[in-house]
Amino acid sequence: MTIGVxxxxxxxxxxxxxxxxxxxxxxxxxxxxxxxAIDGLVIPGGESGTFLKLLGEEGFEKLKQFVRLKPTFGTCxxxxxLATEVENPKQAGLxxxxxRIRRNAYGRQLDSSIREGQLLxxxxxxxxxxxxxxxxxxxxxxxxxxxxxxxxxxxxxxKLPVAVRQGSAxxxxxxxxxxxxxxxxxxxxxxxxx
Ligand code: GLN
Numbered sequence: 001m002t003i004g005v006x007x008x009x010x011x012x013x014x015x016x017x018x019x020x021x022x023x024x025x026x027x028x029x030x031x032x033x034x035x036x037a038i039d040g041l042v043i044p045g046g047e048s049g050t051f052l053k054l055l056g057e058e059g060f061e062k063l064k065q066f067v068r069l070k071p072t073f074g075t076c077x078x079x080x081x082l083a084t085e086v087e088n089p090k091q092a093g094l095x096x097x098x099x100r101i102r103r104n105a106y107g108r109q110l111d112s113s114i115r116e117g118q119l120l121x122x123x124x125x126x127x128x129x130x131x132x133x134x135x136x137x138x139x140x141x142x143x144x145x146x147x148x149x150x151x152x153x154x155x156x157x158x159k160l161p162v163a164v165r166q167g168s169a170x171x172x173x174x175x176x177x178x179x180x181x182x183x184x185x186x187x188x189x190x191x192x193x194x
Pocket of ligand 1: 138
């Protein structure tokens, strides 16, 4: 099984290391045609507007087809790219996960933080809910969830959804590649194997 990490910009290398640690074969994806040779894809954090520019229309269309066919995991900017609806400002989404997501939703003060959230029991995690360290960097907020979307992790007393799954697509508004905990990446690899 070969997992691609989109390597146009952003923190793709931390994902590569984590996935390799978990035993996956990883390739860095720099050209749309490389998507044909992988079994799953991670879209890292970075700046989602910049991703759109770098992808161009052709890359965006190719990626849109990919996310319909094969497992994809987006973190932060990657989660924004996977959404159906993006706010602040409005921009195109790949539509793989039926969520409305707001970019840079925590404001300047809370720009970046490490918080303890909950990894829920879900289709990707048989264990009872348990704490999970979450690194947020200029994070977006998931404002609305479609009926097909499953919440796999929450944060805060309001239990805001911060990681979700729809079919073979997964998204997290935080950066699991920057914490020691490997469970989120393991869940994605399990999804790639099903
Ligand atoms: N603020 C970025 C965006 O809107 C996401 C930040 C990140 O990926 N760490 O695309």
